[in-house]
Amino acid sequence: MKKYYLFIMLIYSCFGLNLGFAQHTKSPNLNDVLSLKIVGNAYQDNLYIAFNQNATAGYDGQYDVLKLYGIYAAPQFFSIVQDTLNLSINSVPFPLGNYTVQLGLMLGKDTSYTITATGADSFSNFPVVLLEDTKTSNFINLIQQPVYTFIGFTTDSVKRFKVHFSNSTFSNVLKDNDIQVYTFRKRIFINTTTSDIIKNIEITDLQGRKLQQFSSVNESKYIIDCILNSSVYIISIQTQKKRFSQKILIE
Secondary structure (H helix, E strand, O other), X not given: OHHHHHHHHHHHHHHHHHHOOOOOOOOOOOOOEEEEEEEEOOEEEEEEEEEOOOOOOOOOOOOOEEOOOOOOOOOEEEEEEOOOEEEEEEEEOOOOXXXXXXXXXXXXXXXXXXXXXXXXXXXXXXXXXXXEEOOOOEEEEOOOOOEEEEEEOOXXXXXOEEEEEEOOOOOEEEEEOOEEEEEEOOEEEEEEXXXXXXXXXXXXXXXXXXXXXXXXXXXXXXXEEOOOOXXXXXXXXXXXXXXXXXXXXXX
């Protein structure tokens, strides 16, 4: 039933693209389904990512739908599977750990676009769902911030965006509204949500022994590729205005 509803919504979306109008249909409460809608240049497109115990990581004719392309002026949004298939509905088996879906985006005009997520909070085993903008190094927690606006260009990489599903309760570290820290596998992503600037970063073990330090960062966003073993650590961040410490899990 879930697959057929998504397929009907997808067909409506495609006609909306080609005819230049948007369809407004209230969505049912579907668990383990992420809907992503992109709007820009007076057009929209939708894609869906669903976790399904009967699906495989490849193409399943029963659960997946190949991308149906609209007119050139409209944004084309889809999942990329195995580097060869573009899907509008991408159903995958329930992951055992963190999971990443590569998205594809083709734009017909240089302008502002908005991505809106629905259902990010429906993944009971994945409390963190992140949208990664590889061009700007932004990581957006789609549960807390389901709307993301960006400037897109026709020359942008088709693989500009990714979605990360994390089942780690430490993956979203947000005890301070001005500083966001996310961990995904062996990487740590740090963003300041204000005009504040990151000055220094220090990672210690739970006994307080210093393991990694980054001085004179002077950036509002920073990514750390960890050389640490899988464990729980403490990260301390010094900005121009404050100092912030929190436990993180490195997997």
